Amino acid sequence: QSALTQPPSASGSPGQSVTISCTGTSSDVGGYNYVSWYQQHPGKAPKVMIYEVIKRPSGVPDRFSGSKSGNTASLTVSGLQAEDEADYYCSSYGGNNNLVFGGGTKLTVL
């Protein structure tokens, strides 16, 4: 199972919006609505920000939103804040009891 493809880096100024993509195949991202996004600050455990493509757990700011088109899922962070600077990982169900992660995107708030 190949990892999902994410850009290694993304950046934006405070208050701006940034979108991170996550590209897979019809066997994972495109085949199921089980895409999640995780935020990881340095030295910390990941935290789920989006699940089932578009859903937000309680406590996650509505500045974070998810979407999917075909084999590509996206995470959009609106109104960037300094604390959003972190690594972001996507994951998807990959069939046959497999989970697949993206390679991660380092988000920098300029």
Place this chain on the structure above:
Amino acid sequence: EVQLVQSGAEVKKPGESLKISCKGSGYSFPTYWIAWVRQMPGKGLEWMGLISPGDSDTRYSPSVQGQVTISADKSINTAYLQWGSLKASDTAMYYCARLLRYCSGGTCYLKQIDYWGQGTLVTVSS
């Protein structure tokens, strides 16, 4: 409050064995699958496998099949990840996580991870 508390950091030599643990609390431990996720230094997340603590049904990622063993003891709400013979390349942070699995019409899907442990750093060096 759902919590997954992992055992402490380990420093081992190549060839040694190791078993790390993940204790769940604040929910019905046997009911939810537990996933193990590896993060090598400076690298991304990699799914290793999962276990249903209720019946010990276990699945492994093809990349680690045969290299590690995942187990659980539902009587003490604890899942385990173990190695029989460590290699330097096993140096990584290992996370356990609660995994939501959904079954319908005879087909099951891994929906999402909703809670993570704090991680266990394993260092293998001679």
